[in-house]
Amino acid sequence: MSTADVCAAILWAGVTLYAIFGGADFGAGVWDLLADLHITGRAGARPRISAERVRGQIDRSIGPVWEANHVWLIFVLVVLWTAFPTAFSAVMTTLYIPLALAALGIVLRGSGFAFRHALPGPVQRRATTVFGISSVLTPFFMGTVVGAIASGEVPAAGDGDPTGSWIGFLPLVTGVLFVLVAAYTAAIFLVRDSGAAGDQDLRDYFAGRALVAAVIAGAAAVVGVIALHADARYVYDGLTSWPGIALVIVSGVCGLAALGLLLSGRSLGLRMAAVGAGTAVIWGYFAAAFPYMLPTSLKISDAAGASATLTEVIIVFAVAAVTVVPALILLYTLSQRQALEGYSATSDTTSPRQ
């Protein structure tokens, strides 16, 4: 493995972590948006869960970690422009429209979330809506970016078609898929968090949503495979031959395991299985695209910057691994313990806030 490949692996690790943790944050926003939507279903079959209760759990789950989760995006961008400046500029000069829209979504989402409780009533509802809608749009546009890259629409020299590159079958399907997978991951995380807080009703609520999201995402994934076949033959071939196929199978097994755990009402291993399914498919893509950074137009080795810089990126990553990772683990453990504490104080009221 060359230093460029190691840097690419670092980049992919960042992408994976952002996809999982950032994705779960976006997905929580999706459920936040849908919290007002009451699926009445069979009359009185289940106790109705108020939107406040759902939003309360979402706040407790992502409140302490959303900021840190989004630093992964900064990490990805910075490693990309430092280690692979050519790829960075090619992507930026081609896909600037969806990227700018994603940036807009990030601004609206962050501020909507941060301010929604501090604002007076009517404005607060609006901030909540902004938070929800931008939680859908941001992963969608990020998905179109990934889809456009996979379909080879980004020329190595940049300045590709600013609209045609991402308004296409595969990019749009990928965008939808990103939103669905984010919602699914978030529902799984929320199942675990509300279960740990001892709120069985809420756990069932999110488990139901996770199942629905899983089914729709599964259907979208089938469309995605067709789109890959049509628009991204190189990646498709990579995913259907060794080693891509192995990762696809791992992903499928994990996904089925998660489904089984969900149906049988178990929490143990649920998050692991869901995260495993996501991670395997992401790495399946990387394996399929290898040795390309931008499939069929730019190879990892050609995109790489000066060699001393690559070494430096690896060193910085090693430092990050020994400083940031323990700190993140500390934060996640503390926040899980506290979500529990904060909740048990009022666990028998339906609306823990206000």
Place this chain on the structure above:
Amino acid sequence: MEGFVPSIADASSNLLAARSQMGFTLGFHIVLACFGVAFPAIMLIAEWRGRKRNDEAALRLARNWSKAVAVMFAVGAVSGTVLTFEFGLLWPRFMDRFGDAFGVAFAIEGIFFFLEAIFIAIYIYGWDRLSPRAHMWAAVPIVVSGVGGAFSVIAANSWMNQPQGFTLDSSGNVTNVKPLEVLTNSAAGYEFLHMLLAAYMVAGFLLASVYAVGMLRGRRDRYHRLGLIIPLSVAAIATPFQLLVGDTAARAIADDQPAKFAGMECVYEGGPDQTEYIYGRCVDGKVKDGIGIPGLDSFLVGFSKNTDVTGLNEIPKNERPPANTMLHWSFDTMVGIATLLSLLALWFAIAWYRKRDLPQTRWFLRGVAVSGVATVVALECGWIVTEVGRQPWIVQGYMRTSEAVTPAQGIWWVFGLTLAIYAALAVIAVVVLRGLSLRWQAGREEEAELPYSPPPEAPPAEGSA
């Protein structure tokens, strides 16, 4: 899809749009960044004092401040994320050619952002949940990563002013990068110190001015007094050092970036015995309506009237910085505000030394009340000197800003939208912070729900106010 992207085809207009966009978003972010860098330290001082002396007012301040930090950090983080995108969206050619030369600074910055975001969350969540010792220790990484983060970003910026630590091969690609030399380029030292002190001054004076307004309105309890004294002391200590560092910066620029220096001082004809002009318009190769002090400019640069100062006439026309009057006014305003602030700090220091108390006149409080905004003005002026003064270069001597800009269309539209959104953000942030302070005045500390803060059912830790 022709009509989809509004077409303002003129390339120079594109450049202006991109520069406006970059300058505005940076100018917005930097105010919040100052709080991100310096506010945690001020908050930690208050907490430390509160715990050590069992000082309830100080502890309340620290606790309330941490909520304000949460709001500002959230806005700082989104506006910073926008900047990261903008590097690629607005200046793709710059990143393509030089990303691997100065990117390492940003990679290091990433570590500090992580640590800052993580420990801010722990700190705010931990008020009732961690032991006092553990809680105070949780603030230390925030303070350290504020300093480290400022260093890394400024290392990147100072590298744009003094590009070092790389060579170009025959086709103009960066090779032979020496990351350590990039980080320690000859402008990094003074720029970093100047920015760090500026951050402590901005946070200190601005915070103190909030409490000065409260005291002017008759709220003279211990809570308000401490709320003024703690941040003001921090800012007052930083101010004299800032003058020294700023002076060093100016001299270094006279040597290393003579075009910038000539622009900000309006030096047209190079040579010894230069007049220092205070304000004045820079037109037709002369300074009009300014107050001129003969020989002072040369003296300030080299401690002698005979010091030779480069003039704009010695610099090729297409390498001269634009907007001379604005540069000159920005520089003079920064120095002028610095001078006034140091007088304010001196006044405070003398009163404190003699009576262990604030000066007893309303004029002092009025001075503190305007010092916050004044410091922000100085900060923005400084950045205008640095960034506009470097023009037409994006990387001094290596790449012109016009070569770096994206050909993408529609930036004016984006800029308009950005203005609207950021204005709304600023208004909301101020409304929220003001709402907080009203609640604190009414002694209703626990009602506010904020980003990072635990749900309000957490039991209040201190007695009622």
